[in-house]
Amino acid sequence: MSADFVIVGGGSAGCVLADRLSADPSCRVVLVEAGGTGTSFLVSMPAGYGKTTGEFGHSWHYHSAVEDSIDQRRMLLPRGRGLGGSSNINGLLYVRGQHADYDTWSNLGALGWGWSDVAPYFRRSETYAGGGDALRGDSGGLRVEEVSHRDATNDAVLAGFRELGVPMARDYNGADQYGAFYYQTTIHEGKRCSAADAFLRPAMRRPNLRVITGAHCRRVLFDGRRATGIEIETRRGVETIAAAREVLLSAGAYHSPKLLMLSGIGPAAHLQAMGIPVLHDSPDVGENLQDHYILTMSWRLRSRSYSYNRELGGARLLWNVLRYAATRKGPMTIPVAQTGAFVKSDPALQAPDIQFHCLPVTGDLDQVMDGGKATLSNFPGLTLGPNVLRPESRGRLRLASPDAQAVPDIVHNYLEAEADRRLSLRAMRMARELVATRALGALVDAETWPGSQCTTDDELLGYARQFGNTGYHPVGTCRMGIDTRAVLDPQLRVNGVIGLRVIDASVMPRLVSGNTNAPAIMIGEKGADMIAGGH
Ligand SMILES: Cc1cc2nc3c(=O)[nH]c(=O)nc-3n(C[C@H](O)[C@H](O)[C@H](O)COP(=O)(O)OP(=O)(O)OC[C@H]3O[C@@H](n4cnc5c(N)ncnc54)[C@H](O)[C@@H]3O)c2cc1C
Missing domain, CATH: 3.30.410.40 (Cholesterol Oxidase; domain 2)
Known part of the structure; x- marks a missing residue:
């Protein structure tokens, strides 16, 4: 199988990407998602999160490693699994953060991500029941209503x-x-509006978009330093999907750095210890982990x-x-x-x-x-x-094993x-x-x-x-920037290789002052524009 763009992960950012990229009929897009279709009564009914966050079907249900800073606890760290990703099981609050958050990103080297740069993408993605204006959108897929x-x-x-x-x-x-x-919420007429409802499902009618569920990406494939596709594991076994233009990782703040490391991009000594051949020594992959x-x-x-x-x-x-x-x-x-x-x-x-x-x-x-x-x-x-709102504690994520199915070693240092x-x-x-x-x-x-x-x-x-509990907002593990340790450049391209980007909450250099679903969707919107502009 082959496509122009192969997207890994059908979560908040991945759903937007699939929609925007496949809007060009000449562009063949494949999205692979490890979980299922993400449709169920419990996902759709807002208060269903009380049950879905703790369930294996809709959540990855990871635990952190032992956290020394919080009495040796191992924190339960739910992440969404299935089309919609974490927007299927999240608490439904719609929060963008402060304008200054994005100006700080820009000051930290995320050039082109200041508030005036990102504001149009927040606006484009939503339809706000309170009405559109210079800041609020009135024609986007994501429905936003007050409680x-x-x-x-x-x-x-x-x-x-x-x-x-x-x-x-x-x-x-x-x-x-x-x-x-x-609170403003991603609820419309009493039902959850996930990123899959807002962006992906309407786009799935297009003949140039193929969505494959139950497909766990094991690693990115390379020819030299160029990403050429991905390896997936399904019930049928191991297969490859070729990407003629780019591979786009939207697997979230725990899985995108994990996939980079499994593909040979990460801290060299750690990869060697795991027996993974080093393609590019990128010391900050998995570092800079932040959460509320x-x-x-x-x-x-x-x-x-x-x-x-x-x-x-x-x-x-x-x-x-x-x-x-x-x-x-x-x-x-x-x-x-x-x-x-x-x-x-x-x-x-x-x-x-x-x-x-x-x-x-x-x-x-x-x-x-x-x-x-x-x-x-x-x-x-x-x-x-x-x-x-803006914690200073930093954690990190490392592989616990070279096995692609293994739970990574995550410490938040709350x-x-x-x-x-x-x-x-x-x-x-x-x-x-x-x-x-x-x-x-x-x-x-x-x-x-x-x-x-x-x-x-x-x-x-x-x-x-x-x-205390996780705020469910892990970010920062594939940080963009212009310094030598940055994992990505500000166009979200993975440094050290060609044809590979990360586009999800992991790219944030710093946690925003609020919940992270709307920012992840904004990152998907802006990432799609950067790709379209570049090709
Ligand atoms: C319980 C909970 C409550 C939350 N509450 C709120 C809230 O009220 N408001 C808010 O704004 N934010 C909230 N958040 C956070 C917000 O939902 C996330 O920050 C956002 O959805 C992250 O988007 P993402 O695209 O980075 O990743 P995700 O949406 O997590 O998407 C990643 C996708 O990649 C898939 N994937 C991962 N690895 C692989 C692989 N190897 N192969 C194939 N597919 C893979 C996953 O299954 C998933 O579908 C909450 C999150 C959780 C978990």
Whole structure:
């Protein structure tokens, strides 16, 4: 089999690439995806993420190596598997980050990726229910709507932020991120809008686009230094697909660096130790790994307060699923957080440095940490998940084995940097300040996690280490730049070889101030334009 472009991975960025490249009928495109078609009721129903993130069918279900900086825990690290990738199992929040994030990228050597360069691609990819303007799109495939299911507890959260002096944000994805809000989501008419729904499925009618599911890419093939195709493993065995023009890796921040290393591009000593012939010594492949770290805290609400603890358990859950199936409305349409805020740890700051995720539901955190599944508390509850927006801790990914199916060795080093610990403490104390406001205090009975006995810096940090969670936003492992160690040049071409690019969340030099689905889609849009321009 052969094509002009071979795309590896049908996730957030890969789906956009397949759509944009195959829009040219003279261009033959093949996309290979290790998982399945990505279609199921649980993927489509927004609250289905509660189940799909922990399942092997829809998620890779990796664990990190032992993380010394968080009490020797091994963090569960779900990534989406199947057409749509992580946009199939994500929490559905639509967040672009701050304009300054992209100007920082540019300053770090990602030339051509400043805010004014990337803004048109965010705009092009979406249709925003709030209407189009200079920044917001009105004709893109990705549907973006504000949370539809609202309640008194979330209203009180927003009133609490107002009491603390945090303004209501007019549009946190517009000119200024600062403020509190009901989240914008990738939900349309009650259904998840994944990258596959938005971009890939409409393009699959084209005769020049071929999508192959159940195909695990093992490595990129080379003739000298030119990428000529890929090797895939399917149920039929091992096959090759030839790429006449380019191979494009969109396998995500864990799998794209893994594939580069399996193909001989990475830190030479590590590749030699794995018995892989070195094609190009690229020391930063797998380095620079960044993620948000969510500091989950929860409260028991007074008995009459609104929460999802009642709605998502027992007979009410069944009723709500049936209601959803019939009407596409109700509690099963909720994203992972309904309300939130981008706040400043110090009012003198120019831009927010802490994000809040707020949802009126609580579970037993002990069980989450043990097996990745939460048991709902049998009382109404509220969870606040603040996180530091631009963490300084850096992790890395290495091969654990030359076997293409093996789980890589991933360490995030959460909370390792002193600045991250300091800001995390501030974020947790701000959560308590929010709950102590008149508006929210009237609904709250008691703090359940970590509990009011936990007061000193040491106690709070101890809790953060034991119970903090991945923000599900790994990026940076195939960083673009212009320095000699950069994995990619700013056109996303892999340094040291020809005919190979990486186009997904791994290319970010630095984590953006927010969730990463919209930025990954933007990278797919801009990457496709760069390819079209170059050929
Ligand atoms: C549980 C969870 C919750 C999240 N919540 C949010 C949120 O609310 N808002 C937000 O903005 N972001 C969220 N994110 C993050 C966001 O979804 C991701 O950053 C984004 O989807 C990454 O896009 P990507 O294209 O880099 O990779 P992915 O979308 O992960 O795509 C990679 C694809 O490559 C495939 N693949 C990997 N290896 C191979 C191989 N060897 N051969 C063939 N195929 C392969 C994978 O199966 C996958 O389909 C969340 C992520 C997760 C996992």
